[in-house]
Amino acid sequence: MRRLLLLAPPWLWLLLFVAAPVLILLAIGLAEPADGVPPFLPPLGWEAGRPVWQGSGASLAVLTEDGWYALAFLRSLWVAGVSAGLCLLLAYPLALGIARARPSRRLPLLLLVLLPFWTGFLPRVGAWIGLLRDGGWVNGVLMGLGVVQEPVPLLYSDTALLIGMVHAYLPFAVLPLTAALLRLDPALEEAAADLGASPFTVFRTVTFPLSLPGAAAGFLLVFIPAAGEFVIPSLLGPPEAQLVGRVLWDEFFQNRDWPLASALAVALLLALILPIRLFQRLEARS
Amino acid sequence: MTDPLLRLEGVTKRFGATLALDGLNLEVRRGEFIALLGGSGSGKSTLLRLVAGFEAPDAGRILLEGQDLTGLPPHRRPVSMMFQSYALFPHLSVFDNVAYGLRREGVGRAEIGRRVGEVLAMVGLQGMEQRRPHQLSGGQRQRVALVRSLVKRPPLLLLDEPLGALDAGLRERTGFELRAVQRATRAAFVMVTHDQAEALALADRVAVLEAGRLAQYGPPQELYDRPATRFVAGFLGAANLLEGRVGPDGSVECAAAGCRLRLNEPPPHAPGEALTVALRPERIRFLEPGEALPSANAASGVLRDLAYRGEGWVALVTLSGGQVLRVVLPGAASPPPPGSAVALAWAAEANIPLAD
Numbered sequence: 080m081r082r083l084l085l086l087a088p089p090w091l092w093l094l095l096f097v098a099a100p101v102l103i104l105l106a107i108g109l110a111e112p113a114d115g116v117p118p119f120l121p122p123l124g125w126e127a128g129r130p131v132w133q134g135s136g137a138s139l140a141v142l143t144e145d146g147w148y149a150l151a152f153l154r155s156l157w158v159a160g161v162s163a164g165l166c167l168l169l170a171y172p173l174a175l176g177i178a179r180a181r182p183s184r185r186l187p188l189l190l191l192v193l194l195p196f197w198t199g200f201l202p203r204v205g206a207w208i209g210l211l212r213d214g215g216w217v218n219g220v221l222m223g224l225g226v227v228q229e230p231v232p233l234l235y236s237d238t239a240l241l242i243g244m245v246h247a248y249l250p251f252a253v254l255p256l257t258a259a260l261l262r263l264d265p266a267l268e269e270a271a272a273d274l275g276a277s278p279f280t281v282f283r284t285v286t287f288p289l290s291l292p293g294a295a296a297g298f299l300l301v302f303i304p305a306a307g308e309f310v311i312p313s314l315l316g317p318p319e320a321q322l323v324g325r326v327l328w329d330e331f332f333q334n335r336d337w338p339l340a341s342a343l344a345v346a347l348l349l350a351l352i353l354p355i356r357l358f359q360r361l362e363a364r365s
Numbered sequence: 366m367t368d369p370l371l372r373l374e375g376v377t378k379r380f381g382a383t384l385a386l387d388g389l390n391l392e393v394r395r396g397e398f399i400a401l402l403g404g405s406g407s408g409k410s411t412l413l414r415l416v417a418g419f420e421a422p423d424a425g426r427i428l429l430e431g432q433d434l435t436g437l438p439p440h441r442r443p444v445s446m447m448f449q450s451y452a453l454f455p456h457l458s459v460f461d462n463v464a465y466g467l468r469r470e471g472v473g474r475a476e477i478g479r480r481v482g483e484v485l486a487m488v489g490l491q492g493m494e495q496r497r498p499h500q501l502s503g504g505q506r507q508r509v510a511l512v513r514s515l516v517k518r519p520p521l522l523l524l525d526e527p528l529g530a531l532d533a534g535l536r537e538r539t540g541f542e543l544r545a546v547q548r549a550t551r552a553a554f555v556m557v558t559h560d561q562a563e564a565l566a567l568a569d570r571v572a573v574l575e576a577g578r579l580a581q582y583g584p585p586q587e588l589y590d591r592p593a594t595r596f597v598a599g600f601l602g603a604a605n606l607l608e609g610r611v612g613p614d615g616s617v618e619c620a621a622a623g624c625r626l627r628l629n630e631p632p633p634h635a636p637g638e639a640l641t642v643a644l645r646p647e648r649i650r651f652l653e654p655g656e657a658l659p660s661a662n663a664a665s666g667v668l669r670d671l672a673y674r675g676e677g678w679v680a681l682v683t684l685s686g687g688q689v690l691r692v693v694l695p696g697a698a699s700p701p702p703p704g705s706a707v708a709l710a711w712a713a714e715a716n717i718p719l720a721d
Contacts, residue, residue, distance in 0.1 A: 269419055270452035272439040274466035275517070281440075284465075288456050 101348065108341035109134040118335045138338040142346055148326065155323040156350065158237075159306035162244035163298045166252040169245065170297060174256035175286075178263075185261075192253045195246070204243055204314050211239050211315070240316035244305055251304075252297035259293020260286070295358050303351050323347055368431055370395045370553050371416065371521055376425035378411055378577075385411040387577035388425065395520070398547050398554045400568035402561060402600070408577040409557045413523045416555070417446045429521065440469075445519040449526040451510035453498040459485070459509055460494035466517045484512035487546065504535050511543070515550055524556040528563060540567055561601050565589065573597050589645075594721050598643035604717075605644040605690050611636050616661060617716075623686030624664035629713040633720070641719045646679070646693040648715035651700060652708040663710040666690070668703050682707060 110119040111134060122134025142148045177188045195203060210216050213230040221227045233239055263286065271281045309324035316322070323343065330340035369392040378386040385408045393399050401409040414420045416427055418439035427434045434442055445466075453462050463481045472480070485491055488508040498506055507527065514522055527543060528536045544567055547554045558564050564571045565585040573580040573588065573596070581593045592598035595606055609619035609626060613636045617626040626642055634640050652658065658665060666684040678694040692709065694700055701707060 264450065264452065266448045266450050266452035267454060269417075269439065270446070270448055271454070271465065272419075273417055273442075273444075273446045274513070275440050275469035276465075277440055278438075280469065285454060 101345070104341045104344050104348075106134075106341075107337050108138055108339075108345050109136065110338045110341075111135055111137070112336050112338050117337060119337050138336075138342040141339060142342055147321070148343065151321045151323050151326045152346070152350065154320060155306050155347075158240065158244065158312070158322060159302045159308075162241055162248060162305045163252070163301040165241060165245045166249050166301045167256075167294055167298055169249060170252035170256050171294070173253050174260055174293075177253075177257045178260035189254075189257065192250050196250065200247065201310070203247065204311055207239065207243050207246070207315055208234060211242070234315065235317050237317060237320075240312055243311040243315040244308065247311060248301040248305055251300040255296035255300060256290065256293045259290045259296075263289055292362055295361055299354060299358050302354060306351060307347055369393060370397075370430060371555070372428040373412075373416075374426045374428070376412070376415060376422045376427060378408070378415060378420060378422050380411075384577050386415070386422070389574075389577065389579055391572060391579060391582065393521070393553050393555060396551045396553055398544070398567060398569045399556065400564035400571045401555065401557045401574060402559070402564040402571055403574035404559060404600075406576075407574040409559075409574050410525060411577075412574070413446065413525055413555065413557050416444060416521075417523055418442045443519055444521045444523060445514035445517060446523040447510050447514045447525065447527055449529055451498075451506050451530070453506060453509055453513070455498055458495050458497060459490065459501070462498065462509060463513045463516050465513065470517065480516055484516045487549065488512055488542070503531055504539060507531060507539060508542075511546060515546070515552065518550065519552060521553045521555065524554060526557055526559070528558070528560075536563070543567060565601070573600060591717060592643055593719065595641060595643075595719055598717065598719060602645060603691065605646060605649075606719075607642045607644055607688070609640055609642060611638050611640050617642060617718075619686065619688075621686045621688040622664055622684050622690070623666075623688075624684070625661045626716050627661035627713050628716050628718060630718075633718050641721070643717040643719055644690075644711065644715055645717075646691040647677070649690065649692045649709050649711045651680075651692075651694065651698070652710055656708070658708050659710055662713055662716065663708065664690070665706065665708045668701060668705050668707045671700060671703050682709060 106122055107119060109122040111122075112118060113120045120133055122132065124131045124133040173192065177185055177192075180188055208215075211233040212218075213232065213234070215234070217233060218227075218230040221231065267285055267289070268281050271285045272278070276284060307324045307327075308322070309328055312322045312325055313328075327340055327343050327347075330336045330343065371391075371393040373389055373391040376386050376389045376391075377384070383406075387408075389408070389412065391412075401412060403409045411420065415422050416434070418434070418437060418441075422435065429442070429444065434444075454465065457465070460481055463484060464477050467477045467480060481494070482491070485494065488511065490505060490508055490512075493501065493505065493509075498509070501509065507530070511527070524543075528539055531539055540563060543554075543556075556564075556567065565588075568585060570583060571585050571588050572582045575594075575596045581588055581597045588597060589601055592601060592604065598604040598606065607617075607619045607622050607624075607626065609617040609622075611632045611634050612618050612625075615628070615632055615636070617628065617632065617640055619626060619642075628642075632640055652663070664684045664686075666682045668680060669683045669689065670681040672679045673696075675696060677696050678698060678700055680692040680694060680700055682690045682692055684690055690709065
């Protein structure tokens, strides 16, 4: 009974805010689009005193049949993967530096990592427009130094998109990595050195393998939100290359095709569960 | 005598304002088992970390077989260390843990397999090769850590509280095993410990450290029977300290104890000077009723308290001068009840004059 009372709040939370929305999404995904508010017919109707099925799998079918959506999916996963990889690459030395710093310096350094969060998300992304556009600072410096004669088209490219992603999500990679490196017993690295391992070998054989769970957590914390990211691709990315976040937005608000948008959202959710499961397997092993 | 294996010359180490080691000199011979004994903050662990290369001395030199180690990083030093926490690699199997040092040397696969098997067999861990450290008991982990640091056959092994993490029942047996392994490998062991019984039982020579200095260095019996200072006398076996003054005839008058001591040797100080004499509790005996009190090396008092310890009795006797003397009697003795008047006596050679 006590157990039940203790477990009830988290289960209720999960039911209300995770399971129920997913079920609603799935229901809308199975509905037929229609004119009106909301712009769909519920998949289960009520006729002559008994429930009737009036939904269809058409929206789900569109996802598999129309290559456009599959492409947006693949592109999103690719962008999220590259962003997460770049974040890890940058976060590792940062996290190592913080973990190896004197204890009194660690907190200030961590606060510096979190400092960008103190300004709004949109201004931070918007700032990159000012930096990267043809008449922006980066091109201004390059042309001023005579490196280039014409402005380099930086904005609205994959480069700009990845810069924005890495900038926005870097702290999510730094924090779990730092935590993993701080948990590492310094005696392990000393023991490796004592047994004849050079500093690089110590890193390769002890520090790095033992930090992998932290790296995996950092990768996922970037990968998951980046896969559905909408704002950064819209503001910085190339306009012709669609990502799932933007396709979702367009289907919901431009085409008002809620069933299709819901089907997309459910598919994205399924695509993200896979890496999470992989991570759990990795955690369980170590 | 040949050159020492390890030689520390005037090694000094400061951590901020604290002086961990203060111009320490120490020599370790080939194949010797040395115990570094001291309380917390005595600098014993710092000494180990300096020899291993994890810390750099502020002054002085560390020589191994005549070669100056001082500037060498840990991985270039031919010494090994066994850590107090064992520091086994949690992501590697027992085999890979033990093979780690050999792999760094580029030893061939077959040779690694042979040597790892050999050292695991030495400590009875055959068949455990594929286990992970967390699947082992504390004693097994201790043995893996021991052979991991020995598999490269270092001339010198540093051990930081090697028995510290084991429970009491396992300590004695593991101590014997440690000695056996040391004899089999013929490596010199330098073991840090705060446990005096462990140091006396295992080591060929014991170095007692006090506040970063060497208080005394010698074989266990010598340290126990002839402690040089109050600190050593008190740290090893909790000796009684009798404060006195050297008399004109060379005997020592102790006011607080209310007795006169006759030493087996000329006193180290001139007549009139103060002298402290250490007296081991188990060297004191109770006089039989009716036995005459000798004129020296004897005292009378009241038995204040008595505790039975199985192998012996611990008695606290308040002497006529007011000082309380700790006396250890054999278990077979039948001491009088507390509150009785008792007379104590001891042999002249039980009096150990101290330098301070």
